[in-house]
Amino acid sequence: MLKRLLSHDSPRSHLLAMLLITVVLGLAFAPFIFPGVKALSVAAKVLVFIVLVASFDLLLGYTGIVSFAHTMFFGIGAYGIAIAATRLGAGWGAMLVGLGGALVVSLVLSFAVGLFSLRVRAIFFAMITLAVASAFQTLASQLSDITGGEDGLTFKLPELISPSFEFSDEPFLGVSLDGRLLCYYFLFVAAVVLVLAMLRIVNSPFGRVLQAIRENEFRAEAIGYRVVVYRTTAAVLSALFATLAGAMLAIWLRYNGPDTSLSFEIMVDVLLIVVIGGMGTIYGAVIGATLFVIAQSYLQDLLKLGSSAASDLPWLSALLSPDRWLLWLGVLFVLSVYYFPTGIVGRLRTRALG
């Protein structure tokens, strides 16, 4: 049963399996284990990023397409919810309309991207998507009548999943049972379902062909696979999953703006997570997103401790100052490329073999 759920793609390493179980349990009981608004926000961000990164892995790790326009689809999902909720009000219908509209837009755009990816060389494609993504971001901040411009949109969602809704006055295990909690579990279920779906896709015959195309497109075509069809399908699927992740983000934040869902920074974070986690493994997305988002969210707090400990050494405390948290994030980038060339999952699996 479990095997079937995981599409027979078992973690293939005890340590990895244990890590995964820890992450899933941790996320499932996050509101109770880690009380507080901040912790819950971090957990929700982890959920969103797991889906987003896994969807990118579908494209990069399995299909070998390097695209910097992935956050574009993430943004479309987020804007779909945001614009619909702003225009149509805080109803379930509005959310569905927004989600549906976003999926359609993503479908069309990603179809074009998929077809285009075959026409030009890989680096060129990467650079073109980089330019397109930045143009899209500019566009989003220019169309301020629709998107709220650079300030973005703050909106309301149905009462049931808003923090102000309390469905029990009595806190349960010290946690107040409110709309925010419900919203979290809504995201949790969505993330589990989406990740399992992606796992299934990459382990289907389709997924294997994608890997073959990534390895040697020429030969894949020669043994009878229509590369165009496969690539385009993969691009569309991955865009749709990213759109869903974007919608999850907007639902959680009840805010969206260009920097929140479209920025190049997010794209780079996603890329880094895929690489630290382990490309072409989906599980890598789960582990990588969890570690990275937590590290990113608590780095400043950590540095605060560090710099007060190092207050005797002025230059060290300048470097350890929480203001310079990005410096350490950069160091994290460099070190993770140095020490996890095949990602955490790759590393654990090799260990399990050796």
Add this chain to the structure above:
Amino acid sequence: MLETKDLTIRFGGHVAVNAVSCAFAPGTLTAIVGPNGAGKTTYFNLISGQLKASAGTVSLDGKSLSGMSPSARTHAGLGRAFQLTNLFPNLTVLENVRLAVQATRAGAHRHGLNLWSIWSDHRALTRRADELLAQINLKAKEHATVASLPHGDQRKLEVALLMALEPKVFMFDEPTAGMNAAEAPVILDLIRQLKKDKSKTILLVEHKMDVVRELADRIIVLHNGTLVADGDPAEVIASPVVQEAYLGVAPKEAA
């Protein structure tokens, strides 16, 4: 019956294959020989669709293949192994073969785009792949990645992928190049086996004349892209054009 009519390709001013018309019947093994750069590989590329012909047509059993993509031609029954090894380097040996098996099964389009069934349920595919690996003595290395195989094993795998496609037409491009005398017979045996099946058409590009002499039912000679000789092996080898253009000034080799 595989047929090419006036098949031609130009690269800029250079005519690499020049109006080659030829038919290949099932049950025969035709060797294609000619000097380096004569256009043999290019001729293969035109047949299997890797290159688009500047002029001329290719047809299989009367059905025109012109304009079809390489993958469509594979489904129509053409199979091809490459001169320079061309595999999926970071996948395992088994997966390489299994992918080829999958491509042929029950219409690859339907199967391939099946997003939902699970790979490991396809035991039949794995069984078939295993059989093929056993035939070429690579079963022991089935979980090794292709990139770590020595050159000779890669050549064998190249042939295994072709076998997995179970085509009507087999095209071998120097299948034993760089293989040593002890290993090459494994490949040659496979080709001999194939020859027994009279429904298969086999095309073989090969520079080793002893191999050609032993296996070929017929030889065609390409020179500067043009078909210059066609016929019975012994006759063709003895013909002056082959002696001079191909075997060179020292005809002792041919004897």
Add this chain to the structure above:
Amino acid sequence: QSGKDIRIAHIYSNTGPLEAYGKQTAIGFNLGLEYATEGTMTVNGRKIVVMEKDDQGKPDVAKSLLAAAYSDDKADLAVGTSSSGAALAMLPVAEEYKKLLVVEPAVADSITGDKWNKYIFRTARNSSQDAISNAVAQDKDGTSIVLLAQDNAFGRDGMTAFKESLKKAKVVGEEYLPPATTDFTAAAQRILDKFKGQGGRKVVYIVWAGAANPFKVSDLGLKSNGIEIAGGGNILPALVNYKPFPGMEGSIYYYFGIPKNPVNEWLVSNHYKKYKAPPDFFTAGGFAAATAIVTALKKTGGDTTTNKLISTMEGMSFETPKGKMTFRKEDHQAMQSMYHFKIKVDPAFAWGVPELVHEIKPEEMNIPIRNKR
């Protein structure tokens, strides 16, 4: 009540593109508390505890930081933040938690306009105040003006308010450029075209924020055609670009040498003492936010109940480095003076020094009320 700490969350861009602004605000806020409590950091025996938080200039981060501050950290009230987008995202959080948020230094009109709720107070100036005071400085008979601004909410809102309050001068054209523009040649040419056939004094009024120097249009054919440049005040590093334009007029929110009052004197001398540099734009803003809060707390006797604070602060006046400010009852916007200046070149300073021409008192500006109560 007495004895329990008063917890204030201060959210600002300690990192990110607005880091420099955020740091000024933080310094100003802390100096302001020190001044207002006379160094005791207590009000009515209750100690003031400031929790500084970095929103990195990101609205989503700002939003969750504020929620965490109100609930996890039990903040009684909050101050923030540098970016308008982030501040806008924070507004509904204050409403959800029913706690006070003092907005400083975000300028977007909609913060005290249509996105406003009753928990929001703003010590910072808003775009209208900026624009209207500049209009007052430019509004002369026989002047024709072309507007040049960034093509975003900041630029367009500012220009709209500016235009609305001009009485005598005439706007003959508007230019909105991509915010990332670095080459202003094309803009200069378009501006030249717009002035064709105009007599009298010709002025290009510029609203710009960012690294590029839009004043370069002057060199690209405007100066030689007798067209002047004008713009509002800015932070000190940006005032360097004003140096080649002695005599240029505009209005500024704060320049340390302008206001003459004890608060400002205290600020300038203490800032020099601590940081060997004069206080800047956002230092004054942070300072004002602090004095506003302490003034209110003193009035409530240290009571931090939200409704009590709101009713106290509505209409409340307080002392700041810019003189007296008053929270307008209707939209909780602090009414304050702006300064009509003229640039003077002083070799002692790297920047063009704005000299006071006239203090534009709140009464002189008709700042529209844009919220719906």
Add this chain to the structure above:
Amino acid sequence: MKGMDFDWKPLLLVPVLALIALPLTGSFSTWLTLTIAGLAMGMIIFIIASGLTLVFGLMDVLNFGHGVFIALGAYMATTVLGGLSDWSTADALGRNLMALVPALVIAMVAAGALGLLFERFIVRPVYGQHLKQILITMGGMIIGEELIKVIWGPAQLPLLPPTAMAGTVFWLGAAIEKYRLFAVAVGLVVFGGMAWTLSRTKVGLLIRAGVQDREMVESLGYRIRRLFIGIFVVGSALAGLGGVMWGLFQQSVVPQIGAQVNVLLFIVIIIGGLGSTGGALIGALLVGLMANYSGFLLPKLALFSNILLMVGILLWRPQGVYPVANR
């Protein structure tokens, strides 16, 4: 077989674009102003992009950290020019140059030295692996930017061109900033030097070969390691030079100065064709002109003019105008 004929068509792009714009702009002096400013702007862009042509175009290192060298160059210049402010604000060209030249040289040396470190610790482990290059160089960029904030502070710093280069000259009714003329001169020197080195020596060939098969180049007896280090350092130094030129043009620097132009530089190099100095120059000039023409005619479009330009060029030549490296 005969050698390839020189491909002159791309050379026409620049004049053709200028001619198309002529009737649209209406007045000749406007057109002239826009054209000269655009070409000069293109030259500045070329200077910044020149280092990246080497590093990305030829060496195939997707260096997203290129901006750090730009920023470092610009910040070094603020320090040097700040220190020599007496000379740079004097009203004499000679004195001005005595301040500016050291600023340029020190900026190049500093950026080159940083390049050496960058190559050793950031780029070396990831030659040939694009994805990892993107990540690790992004990491390097973030680190560099943060260190700049530690040293020079996060605030914007002014960087004014020396007095003799401030202001405008007039020619046929067109206003031309003096600084742009200086930039054109510097750009031509950089272009000439690079074009000469790459066409007259084996350096260009060796790098292209080294990217394809490093082991083979070493087997032929060349120390490709050293060459790669050298090229990387030169590329970084050119970026430093570009940083000073760009900073002086903007008249101020912020720590993000490099990151802001990254995408633009990639566009220029793709338009030019990977590895081509001439192509990069054409690309840069086109970008400069296009920005000014579209900024005058349709300011809204100016935002997207680069992308439209790139797409248009790639539709015509999918490899860019003068592809040298075939990737």
Add this chain to the structure above:
Amino acid sequence: MNLLELSGVHTHIGAYHILHGVDLAVPKGQLTMLLGRNGAGKTTTLRTVMGLWHASQGSVRFADKDITQMQTPQIAGLGIAYVPENMGIFADLTVKENMVLAARSAKNASQMDDARLKWIFKLFPAVEKFWNHPAGKLSGGQKQMLAVARAIVEPRELLIIDEPSKGLAPAIINNMIDAFDELKRSGVTILLVEQNINFAQRLGDTVAVMDNGRVVHSGSMAAFSADAQLQQSLLGLAL
């Protein structure tokens, strides 16, 4: 005297132990054939000589210098030309550019030794014919010709070629045999890995046979050719 000498060389690739103590001597001025089954370790041996992989144990000496730990460019600089198994053609460069790179002392095409080029063109006509074409577009055999042509574009002391005859038409193989003869006469030492036993027998002076990462036989080619049984047992040849 031996120009190249390997003694007790062990080489690891990653975690795999590939060479288990190779002893190989290449006498100066002679042509040595290195034979062996697929996977015996021939390519690995050549790569170890070139410093592309480093021996973990044992020593490699060239012209009485220990080159075991030297870097590849240094080793090549001592006067060794090497053609790898995959030919190492720079596909994006033209044939001419490929040749210019191989000619270390020439800055550009015009500085190459004309007479020597003429000689090469005669041996490998394709090199001349496709002089200005991208090398990647050549046919398999033409690439092989270019690879060998590159190795002999300038005089070198030692020529190491991994399977020179692979994919070549008989006429070209004949040319190549003549070329090697000529080179030998001019004093060049040659080490070839070869599968084509005819080719090997016609050219070789000495022979070494590898199996399982060791040299299991070495001696004169004449003796080896004469001993069918030895060939059978070492190479699995059924003659």
